[in-house]
Amino acid sequence: MEEAHRRCRCCVYVQAVWKLFEHPETSRSAFIIAVVSVTMTLVAIVLLCLETLPRFTKSDCRPNGRPDWKSPFFVVESICHAWFTFELIVRFV
Numbered sequence: 637m638e639e640a641h642r643r644c645r646c647c648v649y650v651q652a653v654w655k656l657f658e659h660p661e662t663s664r665s666a667f668i669i670a671v672v673s674v675t676m677t678l679v680a681i682v683l684l685c686l687e688t689l690p691r692f693t694k695s696d697c698r699p700n701g702r703p704d705w706k707s708p709f710f711v712v713e714s715i716c717h718a719w720f721t722f723e724l725i726v727r728f729v
Contacts, residue, residue: 650729653726657669657726657727672719673719673723676715680713680720683713686709
């Protein structure tokens with residue numbers, strides 16, 4: 637009986653997180669997450685397009701092959717990828 641009660645409580649949390657990420661109209665927090673997600677997607681697309689321009693084709697790596705942590709493209713792309721990874725993990729859990 638106690639395990640079924642624990643499982644039911646877990647289902648409530650999973651359902652709340654699912655609503656948070658899937659239905660932006662359910663709460664202000666869900667709306668903010670949706671806006672952040674769309675913004676990150678648009679920023680990643682714009683960066684992908686900008687990096688193909690001849691003016692910005694400089695590599696984000698130093699001559700020794702290590703990443704240039706100060707490159708704006710690298711920093712913003714890393715933030716976008718971190719958000720995408722976080723969102724994917726939350727959706728699969």
